[in-house]
Amino acid sequence: MKLQRKLLVYFISLVLGILLIFGFITYQLTHTANLDNEKRILQTLARYQADILAKSYQHNPELQHLYAHLQDTPIHPFYISILDSNNQFIRQQLPADWQDNAPALMLAEATSGQLNFAEKTWLWERVPIPGSNYQLLEIYHSQYTSNWLTSLSTRMVTTGLIILWVASWLGILISTAISKKLQAQTQAIQYQSTHDNLTGLPNRLHLYKTLGKSITQAKSNQSQLALIVMDLNRFKEVNDTLGHDIGDQLLCQISERLQALLGENDNLARMGGDEFAILLSYTHDVYVQEIIDSIIVALHKPFSIKGLLLEAETSLGIACYPEHGEDARTLIRHADTAMYLAKHHDELFAFYDQGKDPHSLKRLTLMSDLRRAIEEEKLELYYQPKANIGQHTINSAEALLRWQHPIYGYIQPNVFVDLAEQTGIIKPLTWWTLKTGIAQCARWHHEGLQLSMAINLSPRMLHDLSIPEEIQTLLNEFGLAPEYLELEITETAIMLEPERAQEILSQLHNMGVRLSIDDFGTGYTSLAYMKNLPVDEIKIDMSFVQGMLSNTADAMIVRSIIELAHNMKYEVVAEGVSSEALFQRLSEEGCEIAQGSFISLAMSANDFNDWVKDAAWTIPTLPIPSAEAVVLNLPQEPSRQQP
Structure with missing residues (x-):
C-alpha cells in the first residue's frame, strides 16, 4: 500500500x-x-x-x-x-x-x-x-x-483540470497494477530465496530463521526442540547411474513421505543436495524417537520411479535445544556433526555428543591432553581374565585402556580411542598399549603365571605394513613368545581394505601371533572371504550373549556362530558373561572361552595379581626364572579399583 x-x-x-x-x-x-x-x-x-x-x-x-x-x-x-x-x-x-x-x-x-x-x-x-x-x-x-486571451486561458485551465482528473484516475489504476506486479515479483523473489526450487520445501536460510524464532518461543514456553539433519547415503550413485532426472524425482518423493510423517508444528526443509532437516517441537523425548523410527521405516520402503524400484538409505544426526545448543547456528552445526558421526560409524542415527565433536573445546582439550598422557605414560591398562569353560582355567587376559583425566575424570575408552583414530594419535597410543601389555605379560611369565595377553588392534593400524615388524621388535625386547600375544580385530576393520588386511594378518600369523575377530556378528564379513583369513578364534558380541537366555533369536544366533566357528576350526569366545546361568548355557552350546563380570571385572595389574592368588580358577604356571634372568624394566602400576 x-x-x-x-x-x-x-x-x-x-x-x-x-x-x-x-x-x-x-x-x-x-x-x-x-x-x-x-x-x-x-x-x-x-x-x-x-x-x-x-x-x-x-x-x-x-x-x-x-x-x-x-x-x-x-x-x-x-x-x-x-x-x-x-x-x-x-x-x-x-x-x-x-x-x-x-x-x-x-x-x-x-x-x-x-x-x-x-x-x-x-x-x-x-x-x-x-x-x-x-x-x-x-x-x-x-x-x-x-x-x-481570456477565453484561451479559460479553456487551458479547464483542459488542464480535465487532464489532471483523468491522470489521477489513470495514476490510481497504473500505480495499483504496478504495485501488485512489483509485490508479486517481490514475493516470488523472497519465496525463491527461502525455498527449494525442486521440492518447494523451505531451504537452509528459511530453516535458520524459523529455528531462531522457535528457540525464542521455546525459551518463553519452557519447551524443547529437536533438529534432525538427514543425509542420503550413496545418492551420488543414483545420479551418476540413472541420471539427475531420476535423482530429482527421488528427492521429491522423499520430501513428500517425510512431510506426511510430521505434526502440525513441525518443519521440514531441504538443506541442499541430498540433505534434509526436520525441526520438531516437543515436550516428551518419546516423540523424537518416534519420528526417527518413522523416518527410517518410511525411507526403507522402495520408491517407484519410471518403472524402477529404488531404496533410500540415510544417516540422521540429532541436536536438541537447550541440551546441545541455545542458538540456531550452534544447533545446525551440532546436528551436522552428529549426522557425520552416524555416517562414519555406519549407524542409522546419532545424537550429538560433545566428546565426539571435532570442533568442541572439550574435544580439542582432550586431544592435547591425550597426546601428553601418552608421552608422560599417564594412561593405564586394566586386565580382564578370560576363562576356559571346559577346563575351568584362566589362560589369558584382555588389556583394556583406562584414562583418569585430571579435570574431566574417568574418560570412556570409546571416546578417547575414537579421538585418537580421528586425529592421528592412534599409532603412538597403539604402540604404548602393545608395549605395556607385552611387558606385563612378560612380567607374569617372570612371576610364573602362564597367561596370554589379548590386545585390541585399531582398524587404522591394521593397514600399516610396518606393524608386524614393530610387534616382533617388542616381543624380542621383552622376551615374550609370539603365541602368548593375541590381537583382536573387528570385522569392520578387516573389510575396510581386505587385501592389505589379509597380507598383514598372514604375516602376524606366520610369526606365531594368535588372531581373533572381535564383536563377531555385528559387522559384514563375508563367509567366502572369512574362510581364507588366518584367524584362531571368534569373539561373539555381548549383545547376543546377554540376550540368549530370554531371547530365542539371540540364542539361535549364538548357537549358529559356535557351529560355524567349529566347522571352520576356530575357537569361540563369548563376551559379556555376567551370570552363572549364562556360563552354564554357553558350556552346553560348546563355547570354549568366556569373558565377563561373572569371571571378574577388569583390574589393574596389582589388583589382578592379588585376584589370582585367591581366584577359584586354575591358572597354569611356568617355572620361575633364575636370578640371572633379564630384569624387566616395567612402569610402576598404581593400585586402585576400576573407575
Missing part, C-alpha cells in the same frame, strides 16, 4: 509538472501571438485612419479641419497624433506616461515598434497621410486581458 501511494504521488506530480511546463509555453506563445495580432490590427487601423484623413485633407487642406477630425477620434486605448515633415508634433494625443518618450518616436526611423515602460506594453505605428506632408502616429496600449 505504501508503494502504491508513492507511485500515485509520483505519477500525479509528473502530470502536474508537464501541465505547468506546457501551460507556460502555451501562455508565452499565446501572448506573443496576441501581440502580433494587435500589431496587425494597429497597422490596419492606422492606414485606415490615414486614408480618412487624406480624403478630409483633399476636401479641405486647412490644418484646423484635420484637427477637428482628429478630435472626433476615440482616445483610449488608441492615441493619435500628427507629425509634420520634420517629425515634429503639430497635434498630439499622448498619454501622460509618453511625454518623455515622444522625442524617441520623433527621431525613430522605423515606422512601427513596441515600447515597454511603467509596467505596460505600448505598440505604435507611423504612416504618411496620402496627399500631404504629414504623418499619422497611432499608439495603442496592449491589452493583456483581451477577450481572446
Whole structure:
C-alpha cells in the first residue's frame, strides 16, 4: 500500500509538472501571438485612419479641419497624433506616461515598434497621410486581458483540470497494477530465496530463521526442540547411474513421505543436495524417537520411479535445544556433526555428543591432553581374565585402556580411542598399549603365571605394513613368545581394505601371533572371504550373549556362530558373561572361552595379581626364572579399583 501511494504521488506530480511546463509555453506563445495580432490590427487601423484623413485633407487642406477630425477620434486605448515633415508634433494625443518618450518616436526611423515602460506594453505605428506632408502616429496600449486571451486561458485551465482528473484516475489504476506486479515479483523473489526450487520445501536460510524464532518461543514456553539433519547415503550413485532426472524425482518423493510423517508444528526443509532437516517441537523425548523410527521405516520402503524400484538409505544426526545448543547456528552445526558421526560409524542415527565433536573445546582439550598422557605414560591398562569353560582355567587376559583425566575424570575408552583414530594419535597410543601389555605379560611369565595377553588392534593400524615388524621388535625386547600375544580385530576393520588386511594378518600369523575377530556378528564379513583369513578364534558380541537366555533369536544366533566357528576350526569366545546361568548355557552350546563380570571385572595389574592368588580358577604356571634372568624394566602400576 505504501508503494502504491508513492507511485500515485509520483505519477500525479509528473502530470502536474508537464501541465505547468506546457501551460507556460502555451501562455508565452499565446501572448506573443496576441501581440502580433494587435500589431496587425494597429497597422490596419492606422492606414485606415490615414486614408480618412487624406480624403478630409483633399476636401479641405486647412490644418484646423484635420484637427477637428482628429478630435472626433476615440482616445483610449488608441492615441493619435500628427507629425509634420520634420517629425515634429503639430497635434498630439499622448498619454501622460509618453511625454518623455515622444522625442524617441520623433527621431525613430522605423515606422512601427513596441515600447515597454511603467509596467505596460505600448505598440505604435507611423504612416504618411496620402496627399500631404504629414504623418499619422497611432499608439495603442496592449491589452493583456483581451477577450481572446481570456477565453484561451479559460479553456487551458479547464483542459488542464480535465487532464489532471483523468491522470489521477489513470495514476490510481497504473500505480495499483504496478504495485501488485512489483509485490508479486517481490514475493516470488523472497519465496525463491527461502525455498527449494525442486521440492518447494523451505531451504537452509528459511530453516535458520524459523529455528531462531522457535528457540525464542521455546525459551518463553519452557519447551524443547529437536533438529534432525538427514543425509542420503550413496545418492551420488543414483545420479551418476540413472541420471539427475531420476535423482530429482527421488528427492521429491522423499520430501513428500517425510512431510506426511510430521505434526502440525513441525518443519521440514531441504538443506541442499541430498540433505534434509526436520525441526520438531516437543515436550516428551518419546516423540523424537518416534519420528526417527518413522523416518527410517518410511525411507526403507522402495520408491517407484519410471518403472524402477529404488531404496533410500540415510544417516540422521540429532541436536536438541537447550541440551546441545541455545542458538540456531550452534544447533545446525551440532546436528551436522552428529549426522557425520552416524555416517562414519555406519549407524542409522546419532545424537550429538560433545566428546565426539571435532570442533568442541572439550574435544580439542582432550586431544592435547591425550597426546601428553601418552608421552608422560599417564594412561593405564586394566586386565580382564578370560576363562576356559571346559577346563575351568584362566589362560589369558584382555588389556583394556583406562584414562583418569585430571579435570574431566574417568574418560570412556570409546571416546578417547575414537579421538585418537580421528586425529592421528592412534599409532603412538597403539604402540604404548602393545608395549605395556607385552611387558606385563612378560612380567607374569617372570612371576610364573602362564597367561596370554589379548590386545585390541585399531582398524587404522591394521593397514600399516610396518606393524608386524614393530610387534616382533617388542616381543624380542621383552622376551615374550609370539603365541602368548593375541590381537583382536573387528570385522569392520578387516573389510575396510581386505587385501592389505589379509597380507598383514598372514604375516602376524606366520610369526606365531594368535588372531581373533572381535564383536563377531555385528559387522559384514563375508563367509567366502572369512574362510581364507588366518584367524584362531571368534569373539561373539555381548549383545547376543546377554540376550540368549530370554531371547530365542539371540540364542539361535549364538548357537549358529559356535557351529560355524567349529566347522571352520576356530575357537569361540563369548563376551559379556555376567551370570552363572549364562556360563552354564554357553558350556552346553560348546563355547570354549568366556569373558565377563561373572569371571571378574577388569583390574589393574596389582589388583589382578592379588585376584589370582585367591581366584577359584586354575591358572597354569611356568617355572620361575633364575636370578640371572633379564630384569624387566616395567612402569610402576598404581593400585586402585576400576573407575
